[in-house]
Amino acid sequence: MSTETNPTPETAAAQAAGHAPQAYETVEPTPPVQPAARGMPTVGDELEVDPLLPGAGVPLTATITSVPSEDVAGYALMLGDDALITAQRLGELVAKGPELEEDIALTNIALDQLGAARMFLQYAGRGLDTTEDELAYFRDEAEFRSCALVEQPNGDFGQTIAKVLLTSLYQQLLYRGLLDSSDEFLAAVAAKSIKEVDYHVEHASMWTVRLGDGTEESHRRMQAGLEMMWPYVDELFDDSPCTDLIDSGVAVSAAGLREEFDARLVEILETATLSLPEIPAARGQGRFGLHSPHLGYILAEMQVLARQHPGATW
Amino acid sequence: MATETAAPMTEPAETAEAIVRAVRAVCDPEIPVLTIEDLGILRSVEVEAAAEADETGEAEGPGEGEATGEGKATGETAGLRAHVVITPTYSGCPAMETIRADVQRAARAAGAAEVDVELVFSPAWTTDWMSDEGKAKLSEYGIAPPAGRAAGPIGLSMAVKCPLCHSLNTTGLSRFGSTACKALYRCSDCLEPFDYFKVH
Numbered sequence: 001m002s003t004e005t006n007p008t009p010e011t012a013a014a015q016a017a018g019h020a021p022q023a024y025e026t027v028e029p030t031p032p033v034q035p036a037a038r039g040m041p042t043v044g045d046e047l048e049v050d051p052l053l054p055g056a057g058v059p060l061t062a063t064i065t066s067v068p069s070e071d072v073a074g075y076a077l078m079l080g081d082d083a084l085i086t087a088q089r090l091g092e093l094v095a096k097g098p099e100l101e102e103d104i105a106l107t108n109i110a111l112d113q114l115g116a117a118r119m120f121l122q123y124a125g126r127g128l129d130t131t132e133d134e135l136a137y138f139r140d141e142a143e144f145r146s147c148a149l150v151e152q153p154n155g156d157f158g159q160t161i162a163k164v165l166l167t168s169l170y171q172q173l174l175y176r177g178l179l180d181s182s183d184e185f186l187a188a189v190a191a192k193s194i195k196e197v198d199y200h201v202e203h204a205s206m207w208t209v210r211l212g213d214g215t216e217e218s219h220r221r222m223q224a225g226l227e228m229m230w231p232y233v234d235e236l237f238d239d240s241p242c243t244d245l246i247d248s249g250v251a252v253s254a255a256g257l258r259e260e261f262d263a264r265l266v267e268i269l270e271t272a273t274l275s276l277p278e279i280p281a282a283r284g285q286g287r288f289g290l291h292s293p294h295l296g297y298i299l300a301e302m303q304v305l306a307r308q309h310p311g312a313t314w
Numbered sequence: 315m316a317t318e319t320a321a322p323m324t325e326p327a328e329t330a331e332a333i334v335r336a337v338r339a340v341c342d343p344e345i346p347v348l349t350i351e352d353l354g355i356l357r358s359v360e361v362e363a364a365a366e367a368d369e370t371g372e373a374e375g376p377g378e379g380e381a382t383g384e385g386k387a388t389g390e391t392a393g394l395r396a397h398v399v400i401t402p403t404y405s406g407c408p409a410m411e412t413i414r415a416d417v418q419r420a421a422r423a424a425g426a427a428e429v430d431v432e433l434v435f436s437p438a439w440t441t442d443w444m445s446d447e448g449k450a451k452l453s454e455y456g457i458a459p460p461a462g463r464a465a466g467p468i469g470l471s472m473a474v475k476c477p478l479c480h481s482l483n484t485t486g487l488s489r490f491g492s493t494a495c496k497a498l499y500r501c502s503d504c505l506e507p508f509d510y511f512k513v514h
Contacts, residue, residue: 101498105490112494115405119435188436192405195438195514196494203489 066126066185073127074145075245076186077135078287079174080120081146084136085295086167087114088302089154098157105203109164112196119189137306141296142289145241148282149232151294158218158225161207165268166229168200170236170254173261177252186250205268212272223274230277235284237261326394329425330361333396336424343412344493347455350400350413354443357399357434364395364428395428396421401439403514404494441514453477458484458499458510474510476501486510 068076090110097103121132128135150167154160175197178190211222237258245251262276269276285291306312337359338351350356398417402410414431421429441460449459458477474484481503489512491498496509 101488101490104492104498105488108490108494111406111408112404113406115402115407119405184436188438192402192435192438195440196405199489199512 066123068123068127068183068185070127071245072183072186072250073124075242075251076120076124076127078145078241079186080117080124080135081144082150082167082171083113083117083120085144085146085150085298086110087117088298089150089152090160090164092154093160102157106160106164109168109200109203112193112200116189116193116196119192123185123189133306137303138310141291141299144289144291144295144299145287146291146295147232147235147286148284148292149229149236151286151292151298152229152232153294155225155228156221158211158221158223159228160225161204161211161222162225162229164200165204165208166233166236166265168197168204169261169264170257172197172201173257173264174252174254177257180249181252182249208268208274209272212269212274219273222272226269226274227277227279230279231282232284234281235286238284238287241287326363329394333361333394333421333424333426334359336420337396337398337417340413340416340420343409343416345452345455345457347451348448350417352445352448352451353403354439354441354445355400355403355413357401358397359399360397361394361426362397363393394426395430396426398429398431399434400431401434403439407494439514441511444511452511456508457496458508460511460513462513474499476504476506477508478506479504 087110090106090113093103093106093110095103097106117136118132121135125131125135149163152159152163154163172194175190175194178186179194181187181190208222211218213219214222237254239246239253239255242251246253266276338349338356340350340356342348342350342353342355398421400410400413400417410433414433417431418429442463444460452459453475454477456477458474461474473482474486475482476484476499479501481501483502484499485502487498487500487507489497491509495511495514497512498507499510500507
């Protein structure tokens, strides 16, 4: 006599209880687990935030309603363009990564960068009376303010990692400085993004060490990747595009970050048994709208759909 | 008289509470065992009367107040407006739009006439805001909850407990997992891979 066909009452109840689905309820929602410490609200009362709600009591600031001046919008655009083009370039690696975990890692980095780009472009859009989509899809090359480094092709894995290492290290120092910006919104975006950029730096530096202190081939390719990206590093630390904003405390003096950047980089390279490249800097004018030939192709791919079907939505 | 005054006022108040409960119970689309409250995504819910500016909400109101109240007592809570504030977990989190739509749907289903969902970035979301219940639910679901608090530098090695066999003998395979918030680990004891919700 099997219990499946003739279950005891206890078994039947247990089975029924065990199989009861956790319904995704919309009509009769399950009361929240955290105890409600307040009484029944009355119409017209503004309900207080439950003191047990996490994050309660911390003042909400820096919503998307703040409107920047045109100068500050231009600066936000610069920061956003760097992140946007980084995201677009790394996005080329979707389904093309050297192995599954790395595919996911690099595209997750791209997603983080895209998130930061969106926040910056939304903010810039408010100051320039436009939207993030308009800025991303309908500007031409000359209107982009991204640096040459983020436009470089992914190349082999050594080049990709070198590019991610240099970009993320720069962003980490930049965002850390932005935490003290006199612009509340930029400081808020920096506070949000720096946690993610910390992971990008960690990922890139771990790979740099593994490749540099790896086989002869991985060492050669990692060194070559660094040297390929090296000419575009100086441009990151050029203050001339935003001297006024630096004086007013909105922008970070990138030049002031160079020393720490070099120190951190040397530390990583030494562990990786790699050498700091000695290659002259390329002339970088990306902040002023003069870009390498790469940007045209990047934008073509990024913008073609929106431009073919302007105003289309999902 | 007293009961007639009481009836129209209790309904909106109950509805207001229902709206708040509904919003707090909206689930994360990616990890449906967690509500947005468990995750700390939900920052606040406010319900107030829409349109009518001088609702005092008092049961013993003046004659005019009563008349208005009774005029609305058709079972319709046409006057309630919910203002919900949420914060994104990771910058690029693609679930935010889904969550926003879910919050609007839940609030309307519970009786709100108008719903407005606001996204704030500051203070930045952190896993420190995840409730203990949330962490327990994650573990039951098969995802290792964040181990430790966010404050301090990122450690390369954190003791992550296998959600399946509870061993601490686990290895991180990749800092980046199936979503922006998760990393990929493998248990060296039961040999099963699992997702780990990163400390953020």
